[in-house]
Each structure stands twice: as C-alpha cells, then as structure tokens.
Amino acid sequence: MPEPITGRRARRARRPRAAWLGWLFAAPAVVMYAAFVLRPLTLTVQYSFYDWNGIGASKWVGLDNYRRLFTDSELFATIVHAFELIVFFSFVPVLLGLFVAATIRGIATSRLATVARTVLFLPQVIPLVAAGIMWSWLLSSTGLANELLSAVGLGRLTRAWLGEFGTALPAVGIIGAWVLVGLCTLLLLAGMSKIDPALYEAARLDGAGPVREFFSITLPSLRQEIGVSVTVTVIAALASFDIVYIATQGGPGNSTMVPGLEIYYLAFSEREIGMASALAVALVILVLACVLPVQRLTRDGSR
Amino acid sequence: MAHGLINRPLITAVTLAALLTTAACSAPGSDSDTGGANASAAPVTSATCGTGPVTLKGYFETGFPLPKSLSDEFTKQYPNVKFDIREDQFAVITQNAPRVLADDPPDLMRLPQVSELVKDNLLKNLDGYATAFGWDKWPASQLEQMRVSSAGERGSGPLYAMGLNFSMTGVFYNKKLAAQIGMTQPPATLADFDTLLQKAKAAGLVPINQFNGGATGGLAFPLQNLMASYGDPAAINQWIYQKSGATIDTPANLQATQHLEKWLKAGYFSSDINSQDYATMMSRFIGGKNLFIFDGDWESGNLDKQMAGNAGFFLMPPAQAGGKQAAMSAPLTYGISSKAKNADCAAFFLNWVATNQQARDIAVKVGGSHPMGPSDAYMPAVQEGTVTASTLTAGATIGKDNGAMDFIANATGAIYAKSWTPQLQKLAAGQQTPDALLKSVQKDYETQVKN
Numbered sequence: 034m035p036e037p038i039t040g041r042r043a044r045r046a047r048r049p050r051a052a053w054l055g056w057l058f059a060a061p062a063v064v065m066y067a068a069f070v071l072r073p074l075t076l077t078v079q080y081s082f083y084d085w086n087g088i089g090a091s092k093w094v095g096l097d098n099y100r101r102l103f104t105d106s107e108l109f110a111t112i113v114h115a116f117e118l119i120v121f122f123s124f125v126p127v128l129l130g131l132f133v134a135a136t137i138r139g140i141a142t143s144r145l146a147t148v149a150r151t152v153l154f155l156p157q158v159i160p161l162v163a164a165g166i167m168w169s170w171l172l173s174s175t176g177l178a179n180e181l182l183s184a185v186g187l188g189r190l191t192r193a194w195l196g197e198f199g200t201a202l203p204a205v206g207i208i209g210a211w212v213l214v215g216l217c218t219l220l221l222l223a224g225m226s227k228i229d230p231a232l233y234e235a236a237r238l239d240g241a242g243p244v245r246e247f248f249s250i251t252l253p254s255l256r257q258e259i260g261v262s263v264t265v266t267v268i269a270a271l272a273s274f275d276i277v278y279i280a281t282q283g284g285p286g287n288s289t290m291v292p293g294l295e296i297y298y299l300a301f302s303e304r305e306i307g308m309a310s311a312l313a314v315a316l317v318i319l320v321l322a323c324v325l326p327v328q329r330l331t332r333d334g335s336r
Numbered sequence: 337m338a339h340g341l342i343n344r345p346l347i348t349a350v351t352l353a354a355l356l357t358t359a360a361c362s363a364p365g366s367d368s369d370t371g372g373a374n375a376s377a378a379p380v381t382s383a384t385c386g387t388g389p390v391t392l393k394g395y396f397e398t399g400f401p402l403p404k405s406l407s408d409e410f411t412k413q414y415p416n417v418k419f420d421i422r423e424d425q426f427a428v429i430t431q432n433a434p435r436v437l438a439d440d441p442p443d444l445m446r447l448p449q450v451s452e453l454v455k456d457n458l459l460k461n462l463d464g465y466a467t468a469f470g471w472d473k474w475p476a477s478q479l480e481q482m483r484v485s486s487a488g489e490r491g492s493g494p495l496y497a498m499g500l501n502f503s504m505t506g507v508f509y510n511k512k513l514a515a516q517i518g519m520t521q522p523p524a525t526l527a528d529f530d531t532l533l534q535k536a537k538a539a540g541l542v543p544i545n546q547f548n549g550g551a552t553g554g555l556a557f558p559l560q561n562l563m564a565s566y567g568d569p570a571a572i573n574q575w576i577y578q579k580s581g582a583t584i585d586t587p588a589n590l591q592a593t594q595h596l597e598k599w600l601k602a603g604y605f606s607s608d609i610n611s612q613d614y615a616t617m618m619s620r621f622i623g624g625k626n627l628f629i630f631d632g633d634w635e636s637g638n639l640d641k642q643m644a645g646n647a648g649f650f651l652m653p654p655a656q657a658g659g660k661q662a663a664m665s666a667p668l669t670y671g672i673s674s675k676a677k678n679a680d681c682a683a684f685f686l687n688w689v690a691t692n693q694q695a696r697d698i699a700v701k702v703g704g705s706h707p708m709g710p711s712d713a714y715m716p717a718v719q720e721g722t723v724t725a726s727t728l729t730a731g732a733t734i735g736k737d738n739g740a741m742d743f744i745a746n747a748t749g750a751i752y753a754k755s756w757t758p759q760l761q762k763l764a765a766g767q768q769t770p771d772a773l774l775k776s777v778q779k780d781y782e783t784q785v786k787n
Contacts, residue, residue: 076364079364080364083363083364085364085365086365086434086452086456087365087434087435088365088434088435088438088456088458089365089455089456090363090365091363091364091365093363173608173611174607174608174611192608193549193607193608193610193611193612194611195549195611196549196608196609196610196611196612197610197611197765198762198765198767281549281550282550282551283550283551283758284549284550284551284610284757284758284761285548285549285610285611285758285761285762285764285765286758286759286761286762286765286767286768287758298750298753298754301431302430302431302749302750302753302754303749303750303753303754303784304434304452304749304750306364
C-alpha cells in the first residue's frame with residue numbers, strides 16, 4: 034500500500050524542523066489516524082485477498098477478486114460511469130464557478146454579490162440526502178422540470194428523468210453539479226481576492242477589456258485554486274455515493290451504478306466482503322491516479 | 337536534524353509494517369463459533385416465559401404495526417414479560433441481519449431470506465419447539481419455506497423461523513374504474529384479463545401502476561403471477577428453494593416473460609414505472625389514478641380504510657378456464673438468534689401468536705393476513721365485501737389448489753437487488769429481451785448459490 038506513504042511524505046516535507054518531541058504532540062492525532070484511517074485501510078487491503086461473507090470462515094483467493102474487476106463487465110461499467118460523472122461533478126462546476134466568481138467580483142461592492150454568494154453556497158450547507166430527495170421530486174414525471182417543459186410547449190420532451198436509461202446518469206450529474214458549483218465559486222472568489230488590484234489597474238491602462246483581464250490575470254493567478262477545485266470535485270465524482278443512493282439507487286438497470294454504491298451492495302447485500310474490498314482498493318488507486326497529476330500540474334508554476 | 341530526516345521514513349515503514357502484521361496475521365472471520373447451535377433439536381418440554389421478569393429483545397420491521405400490537409397484547413396477558421424493541425426498515429434489516437444476529441443477538445427478529453443465515457449458524461433450530469408445541473401438525477405448507485436442509489436447500493429439513501401470519505398476493509382493483517369499463521367480475525382466464533387491460537387502455541385509463549424504480553423491481557409480482565399461470569408453481573418453488581438442477585429458464589417462464597413484455601409494449605403500465613417507488617404506486621392507486629396494482633394483503637387493512645368499499649381483490653387468473661390458481665404467499669418470518677438469551681420465551685410467544693384467540697384477531701385486523709396455525713383454528717369474523725375478506729377467501733382457494741409459492745425475489749439474498757431489479761427495469765425500457773433476461777438471472781443465481 035504505497036498511497037498513504039506518498040501522501041504523508043508530501044505533507045511532512047513541508048516541516049523540516051520537527052524534532053521527535055513533536056511526535057508527542059502529534060500523538061493523539063496519530064493514534065486516531067492510525068485507528069480510524071490506517072487500520073481500516075490495511076484491513077481492506079487484507080480482506081481484498083479473501084473470499085469472505087463477513088461472518089463465517091474466509092478463504093484465501095489471492096488476486097482473484099482483482100481479476101474479476103477487469104473481467105466482470107458489470108463492475109467495470111461502474112468505473113466508466115464514475116468517469117462520466119467527472120464531466121458533471123468537475124468540469125461543469127469549475128467552469129461555471131470561474132464565470133460566476135468573475136461576475137461576482139465585478140459587482141463586489143453591491144449587495145447583490147453577497148446574496149449571490151449565499152444562494153450559490155446554500156447547496157453545500159444542505160445535507161446531500163435532502164438535496165437528493167428534493168431533486169428526485171423536481172425530476173419526477175410530475176415534477177417541476179416536466180411542468181416547466183409543458184408550460185413552454187415542450188410537452189413531448191417530458192419524461193421521468195431519473196427513470197430512463199438515457200437520462201438517468203446525466204440527471205444525477207446535474208444534481209452533483211448543482212451541489213458543487215457553490216463550493217467552486219467560493220474557492221475561486223477567495224483566490225481572486227488575493228490578486229493584487231494593481232495588476233488589473235495596469236492592464237486597464239494598457240487597454241485590456243474584461244475578457245483580456247480574465248484570461249491574462251485572473252486565470253493564471255487562480256492556478257492553485259483551480260487545482261484544489263478540480264481535485265475536490267474529481268474525488269467527489271469518483272467516490273460519489275449519497276446523491277446516487279438517494280436519487281436512483283443505481284437504477285434503472287444499473288445505468289447509474291457507481292463504484293461507491295457497488296461496494297456497498299457487494300458488502301451488505303451480496304455479502305462479498307472480499308470483492309467489495311478489492312473494488313474499494315481499486316477505487317483508492319484510481320482516485321490517486323487521477324488526483325496526483327492534477328496536483329502536480331497546478332502546483333509547479335506557483336512554487 | 338539529519339538524524340530526524342533519516343529516521344522519519346524508517347518510523348513510517350516500521351509503523352506500517354507493524355500495522356500490517358497485526359492486522360494480517362489471521363484470516364478474517366471464524367468458523368469455530370456456535371457449531372452446536374444447529375444440532376439442538378431435542379424436544380423442549382418446558383418452553384414458557386416463567387414467572388420472573390423477562391425482557392425479550394426484539395428487532396422488528398418499522399412501518400408495520402402488527403408485531404408491536406402483538407407484543408403489547410402479550411405483555412397484557414403475561415405482565416412479567418417486557419419487550420425491548422428496535423425497529424428498522426426491511427432493507428436495513430436485510431443488510432444488518434448477519435451482523436446483528438452474531439454480535440447483538442435478539443430473542444426475536446424479523447428475518448429476510450433464511451438460507452444464508454442458517455449456513456452461518458446464526459439461527460436457532462426450532463424443531464424442538466415445533467414438536468413440543470405441535471407445530472408439526474399444522475398444514476405443512478405453512479412452515480415449508482422456513483425449513484432448510486443440511487445441504488442448504490429450503491423447503492425441507494429443520495425449521496429455522498416462524499411466521500406471525502402468512503401473506504397472500506394478487507391483483508387489487510378500483511371498483512369504480514372497473515365499472516367504467518364494464519368489468520363486473522374478476523377475469524376467469526388470462527385472455528379475459530388481457531381484454532380488460534386493453535379496454536382500460538382504450539378508455540384512457542392507466543391500466544396498471546407498479547413500482548419498479550430505483551432499487552425496486554416490482555414487475556416481479558406480475559411476472560411471477562404470469563409464470564404460475566403458464567406453468568407449475570411447484571417448479572418455481574424448486575428454483576426458489578435452491579434445489580439442485582432447478583432453473584428459471586424454462587419454456588413456460590419464457591412464455592410468461594414474453595407475455596409481460598407484451599403488456600409493457602402495449603402500454604398497460606404507466607410510462608414512468610422505472611422511476612415509480614412503492615409509496616407512489618400506493619398513493620396513485622388510492623387516489624383513483626389507475627385500475628390495477630399487483631400487491632399483497634398486507635395492504636388489505638389500509639385499503640379497507642382509505643378506499644372503503646371501492647377496492648377489490650382477485651387472484652391471478654389461470655391460462656385456461658377452470659385451471660388451478662397460484663399466488664405468492666409467504667409467512668411473515670420471525671426467528672430466534674442462535675445466541676438468544678430468552679429463546680424459550682420467544683418460542684412461547686411465537687406459539688401464542690398462532691394459537692391465542694386475541695392474537696389471531698390482531699393478526700387479521702392489524703396485519704390483514706391469515707394467521708398461522710392449525711387449519712381448524714379459530715378465525716375472527718370479517719365484514720363481507722371488504723378487501724380483507726376477499727384476500728382471506730383467496731387464501732382458501734390457494735390452499736385447495738396447492739398453489740402457494742415463495743417469491744422469486746427470495747431465492748438468494750442478492751438475487752432481487754442484483755438480478756431481478758436491473759433486469760426487469762431493462763425489460764421495461766425495452767433494453768432486454770425475455771430470453772436473455774431469464775438466462776442472465778439464471779447465471780447470477782448459479783454463481784450466488786455456489787458461494
């Protein structure tokens with residue numbers, strides 16, 4: 034299990050003068066971390082080599098569970114779905130967040146900016162379960178989305194958005210985008226407030242318009258914040274569980290099944306703890322494989 | 337400083353190695369546990385609750401008032417017995433069952449499909465109580481679904497659970513809407529039923545609402561009913577009981593699945609079934625939005641209250657006129673943990689539920705279903721014309737035709753969530769053929785039974 038070592042080494046490199054006495058101060062946190070993060074992680078890795086139902090005797094099966102990950106099309110499909118969700122959970126909120134944050138910064142002094150910030154951040158405050166329930170009402174066959182469509186004469190487009198194979202995954206994606214847009218906006222706004230106003234003034238003196246300002250000053254200065262936003266949202270997409278669980282439970286016909294949900298079903302309904310653990314380990318590696326390059330890419334320039 | 341820099345990776349490595357070895361030195365799980373639990377089948381002659389204070393630990397299903405009403409009445413009759421009840425939704429109970437039975441053993445627990453729990457020695461063998469209380473003299477079909485043989489097949493062998501009552505399923509209909517399309521009596525054959533569905537469709541009604549969204553595959557109800565119309569219910573039970581060599585992929589079942597596909601293609605189900613949950617189905621039916629639903633008599637009491645006089649019930653008609661009828665009918669299973677502290681008292685309670693007059697009244701009035709027990713036992717009077725009356729009568733027909741089936745969703749612990757639900761949702765969306773559906777379910781079934 035190389036992944037936690039990498040993570041810890043990176044963090045520790047920032048603190049060159051820690052004496053071993055420091056460990057004493059860190060001890061409570063280290064103990065908690067070991068008990069609630071490292072130990073479960075280690076056990077998960079261990080279980081992934083067994084065929085075990087969680088109660089009875091277990092059988093060592095080596096890499097069989099991992100082999101099944103690549104041969105079982107149903108399991109592999111869940112990983113594909115997770116990548117499709119990245120578009121909605123990551124790209125849409127970051128792009129939209131950039132646009133909204135730039136707009137809000139433009140009207141920073143007005144009261145509207147405060148209202149907009151609050152409204153956009155609200156989805157982050159609402160529990161995801163509540164958001165999921167709310168959206169499943171909005172998107173139901175008699176929900177607001179369909180009523181609006183009918184009202185503007187698009188009645189033939191109405192459908193049970195979460196109940197049809199073609200639309201269920203994008204519909205779940207939109208819920209995620211709605212939740213995450215506020216977080217991205219806030220992160221990016223905070224980043225923008227750190228940019229030296231003199232830069233904008235200089236640009237304006239040189240005759241730059243708002244678009245040029247955005248691409249030449251705002252965007253490059255936000256490199257780190259964008260990195261954080263992308264990292265957080267990509268993790269949210271790959272490890273998604275609650276929104277999907279509430280809105281569709283993976284249905285219809287597995288069309289919205291994601292790894293997080295599959296792990297849960299494998300462990301608790303199929304009682305295949307070994308297979309569930311193997312998928313969980315694979316998911317950890319996948320998340321790291323996606324997130325580490327993003328981190329490296331967005332860090333280099335500013336350091 | 338150099339000292340620290342060298343040591344840190346070392347410490348990390350040592351810590352991790354230590355963690356790995358402590359965690360990994362033994363294989364997870366154990367097999368030494370409760371090996372003797374299954375063997376205790378000697379008659380228990382003195383299973384009572386005694387006279388001293390007893391607290392029965394119960395783990396019941398939330399949303400159904402029956403177990404609570406029964407336990408209240410029991411405490412009234414036996415004041416020394418108190419109940420400590422924890423409630424969860426059935427889906428949660430299903431997921432928790434093995435761990436709760438192992439770590440926090442209840443005396444009485446609402447059970448999901450039992451075969452896997454029996455394999456893990458988590459349930460008490462009730463044969464001793466069965467002999468002592470005379471349960472073995474009841475109609476055998478009542479207890480059949482709760483017997484598990486040593487080979488892991490259900491339907492025969494020692495008894496591992498008991499029912500509070502047994503449910504009956506079929507077709508509920510809205511009488512007002514039925515009158516609109518000229519339906520004066522329940523259909524006598526499958527062809528008659530088809531005609532009614534077509535008439536309802538032509539009259540602009542929604543013929544059937546059925547829950548089939550999210551993690552629910554409610555189309556399993558009409559599908560199994562159709563299977564029993566075309567084929568032999570005993571063969572379906574063989575499959576559910578995991579008898580060796582049993583298959584769901586038979587010509588009769590293929591005909592049934594094709595028939596269901598025909599209904600779907602003809603638009604007899606509401607177009608949004610793949611996003612419809614159980615509560616939506618019920619509220620639409622009660623609100624008079626559609627003609628039929630496929631459901632069970634656990635709703636009888638509810639429908640008699642909310643649609644008084646306007647709800648009817650019939651059993652799925654046979655393919656040929658005068659043919660035998662069949663229905664999914666299952667006990668409301670409760671079991672005793674193999675580690676339960678008050679097993680005797682819990683067994684006494686289960687026997688009381690089936691034999692005490694007040695308890696049988698409650699089973700019908702609150703539960704809406706037929707009580708367990710001997711066939712000549714006391715039956716509470718039920719008002720003519722109610723849904724409850726028709727579901728109880730239907731129970732008699734099924735008994736006569738020997739047509740009781742367990743649910744195809746109960747064949748294994750995961751078959752419903754992992755196979756029937758997604759496959760039926762695909763069928764509803766036109767993304768799966770009947771033939772491939774049955775083959776796929778059969779393939780999953782074989783893997784799950786092997787495990």
